[in-house]
Amino acid sequence: MGESEGSEFPPKKLQQSETADFPAKKLARQLDFTQGVLPELQPSPVVVTPASAQCQPQPHPQPQPQVVSIPVAPQQQTQQEPAARAVKPESPKSRPRLNAELKDGTPKKQKQCNCKHSRCLKLYCECFASGTYCDGCNCVNCYNNVENEAARREAVEATLERNPNAFRPKIASSPHGTRDSREETGEGLVFVKHNKGCHCKKSGCLKKYCECFQANILCSENCKCMDCKNFEGSEERQALFHGDHGNNMAYIQQAANAAITGAIGSSGYASLPVSRKRKGQELFFGQTVKDPSFHRLGHFQQASHIRPAAPSSPLPSNPVTRAGITTTLGSSKITYRSLLSDIIQSQDLKELCSVLVVLSGEAAKTLSDQRNSMKKRVEDQRDTFLASSTQERLQSQKEFDADKIVSNDCSSTNHADEGGPDDSSLDGVDMPKGRPMSPGTLALMCDEQDTIFMAAASPNGLMGHACNSSSQLPCGQGMTEAYAEQERIVLSKFRDCLNRLITFGEIKGKFLSFCQSFIH
DNA sequence: GAGTTTGAAACT
């Protein structure tokens, strides 16, 4: 088999592709290839990636400029390493697994492959896949070196032809991007996920067969794994890393095996709390809230036991994990600390809640007073009308009626806005039994509506509307609008708080960025 | 260390 492969190089596809337009295509691919990797090397202002900053020791002289050299894929140096985080180093006998073993953030020896049949020119070879030359590997018939640069380059081309993203980092890390997964560290979080996702079937994603597990990240919605236990809140996963056995490889293997066996051999999760298996759950300010996306993404682990039988769902059978703030796991080498980590304190939240409650009460009181004074004014006005001459009274009454019409029109318009075109709530028949959704709530639920609402609900607009209608509409309706106004005030206050937080975060971010550039 | 298992990559 190994010998027969010799005819694969250079690959047939490549030979066919050596056409007149090939240089341009190649250049485009190279450009894409390079750009695809380099951005990952840019350190985020808040993500400390010591490993990625390390220069990979090159076993051979750097290739010439015209050579298609594969940039070192940083993720393999920085993230593919749960063992180093929570597991004792393997015995010296065991094969080196990673390009740069990291423990305590120090780069260690480069990964040495053991390829026999791929000539180290396919992605099977981890050296090749990570963009490095083989050096001191145990591979046989290796072409992944400077001496065979031509063959190597063509292999790169062939690989890129199959998959333009082949050499891009599999693990996308972002401190503020998608939060489908994250890497947990002792000091903070970095949000990462496997670009392609894993497809594990038997390992429960709790062994290093699983690329996600190996990269020390949780499985995401990109994964199509079965019986996944590599998700937020997984007891099996936690059992691997927590407790006194956290650094014991044998224990981890045992626990993983137990987890896998248990899940596959029985109904597994039937007795487990549903919330445990939930996708799209995240913690916000220390409290668990339901992510709206949960309804979109949500599914439960139980389905994974018969995963192929779920064609109606485009979703993978693994749970998607969402960013949690309070969870902790073992330490790791990449750290992301929220810019707000030192700004938001739990007591601040309590205070904020208290303030909002007080504000709400004050708003209710103010509104009540305003309603009363308005009512009184209207009554006084009526009295004045009655006391005035008939001529004047008729004139005044006309004006008053005109106001009334305007008021009712305004009210109707607003109802139409709230209820939508097919809303029959104008006559109050179909009004929800509970409190109707206020513009404030709608604004909170929909960013697009927020702008509209804020424009429409200026103090003059809403207050005027509330006052007018309170004098004309039944008491219940007036109360509803009072609630709405109350809500508006509270939400506005809350929005102000959030805006301030954003500002603080930005200031802190700029400061950290400045510090970082100063250090470098 | 040999053999087995596993899942990504490659291929059909």
Add this chain to the structure above:
DNA sequence: CAGTTTCAAACTC
């Protein structure tokens, strides 16, 4: 795109 084969790492004994 799904199924199969190849491959090398991970794992077990």
